Amino acid sequence: xxxxxxxxxxxxxxxxxxxxxxxxxxxxxxxxxxxxxxxxxxxxxxxxxxxxxxxxxxxxxxxxxxxxxxxxxxxxxxxxxxxxxxxxxxxxxxxxxxxxxxxxxxxxxxxxxxxxxxxxxxxxxxxxxxxx
Amino acid sequence: xxxxxxxxxxxxxxxxxxxxxxxxxxxxxxxxxxxxxxxxxxxxxxxxxxxxxxxxxxxxxxxxxxxxxxxxxxxxxxxxxxxxxxxxxxxxxxxxxxxxxxxxxxxxxxxxxxxxxxxxxxxxxxxxxxxx
DNA sequence: CACCTTTTTAGAATCATTATAAAGTAGATC
DNA sequence: GATCTACTTTATAATGATTCTAAAAAGGTG
Numbered sequence: 001x002x003x004x005x006x007x008x009x010x011x012x013x014x015x016x017x018x019x020x021x022x023x024x025x026x027x028x029x030x031x032x033x034x035x036x037x038x039x040x041x042x043x044x045x046x047x048x049x050x051x052x053x054x055x056x057x058x059x060x061x062x063x064x065x066x067x068x069x070x071x072x073x074x075x076x077x078x079x080x081x082x083x084x085x086x087x088x089x090x091x092x093x094x095x096x097x098x099x100x101x102x103x104x105x106x107x108x109x110x111x112x113x114x115x116x117x118x119x120x121x122x123x124x125x126x127x128x129x130x131x132x
Numbered sequence: 133x134x135x136x137x138x139x140x141x142x143x144x145x146x147x148x149x150x151x152x153x154x155x156x157x158x159x160x161x162x163x164x165x166x167x168x169x170x171x172x173x174x175x176x177x178x179x180x181x182x183x184x185x186x187x188x189x190x191x192x193x194x195x196x197x198x199x200x201x202x203x204x205x206x207x208x209x210x211x212x213x214x215x216x217x218x219x220x221x222x223x224x225x226x227x228x229x230x231x232x233x234x235x236x237x238x239x240x241x242x243x244x245x246x247x248x249x250x251x252x253x254x255x256x257x258x259x260x261x262x263x264x
Numbered sequence: 265c266a267c268c269t270t271t272t273t274a275g276a277a278t279c280a281t282t283a284t285a286a287a288g289t290a291g292a293t294c
Numbered sequence: 295g296a297t298c299t300a301c302t303t304t305a306t307a308a309t310g311a312t313t314c315t316a317a318a319a320a321g322g323t324g
Contacts (some may be wrong), residue, residue: 144270184272184273185273186275187272190272
């Protein structure tokens with residue numbers, strides 16, 4: 001029920017596929033990071049059936065637009081998404097290609113002094129790359 | 133001469149193509165941001181002749197590895213490189229898809245409190261996304 | 265010059281992502 | 295619940311950046 005309302009309130013029809021993806025993404029204790037490919041695997045394993053890749057892309061992008069997911073800026077050959085949409089940062093382990101959350105309190109306040117005319121700040125993201 | 137030495141000192145043979153790319157990347161007052169595609173265009177325009185795309189990729193990656201370039205972490209369909217390898221940060225204008233330098237002094241010190249066992253910090257990069 | 269290694273190159277291959285357009289479904293209206 | 299319309303899903307093709315391949319070219323050393 002909760003996801004039906006969530007989707008309806010965002011102007012997204014609560015289709016079977018979207019509800020299944022919601023279940024996988026949001027029906028867990030902890031937030032997590034994923035790629036489209038990893039999500040596809042998870043759907044196959046947990047739901048049994050398969051959802052078309054195009055639908056997965058569509059849904060993830062729709063959720064991102066609605067603010068239910070965010071994309072994490074890293075140089076990778078594929079896009080990483082985060083179910084934690086609160087203001088926080090990341091470690092990126094270059095060797096394992098894994099992301100680790102960095103709480104805001106682990107970084108401290110960041111005050112951007114420079115201003116750009118006519119533009120406003122949408123987000124401030126810190127990426128800390130790790131090596132061995 | 134200076135680029136010949138620079139390349140030799142890094143264990144890279146100073147080939148015609150590498151020297152031409154050095155000229156374009158480092159023979160200018162200001163540092164700048166570029167994509168492979170933009171670099172390719174610039175080579176065609178400034179040098180006249182064409183360097184194979186594969187060579188441009190190879191060279192840029194070699195220079196990155198040697199620390200003469202760095203890649204900027206943003207979510208884009210293509211990789212952005214920076215000729216400024218000093219410790220600094222970026223604005224990313226989401227509308228224009230343009231990068232703007234953010235000096236360290238415009239951000240202030242960032243102290244990462246969290247430690248990850250067995251890993252050390254290679255870089256700390258701040259990306260500030262801008263919207264209208 | 266002769267030799268060996270590194271580099272360049274065109275073109276093919278790869279792989280994530282996006283577009284297409286046909287079939288299916290949700291939700292409103294009667 | 296039948297009907298209609300707009301929104302979704304889907305398989306598949308298309309795109310586009312990047313990487314691979316393997317043959318030709320060039321650098322460097324003796």
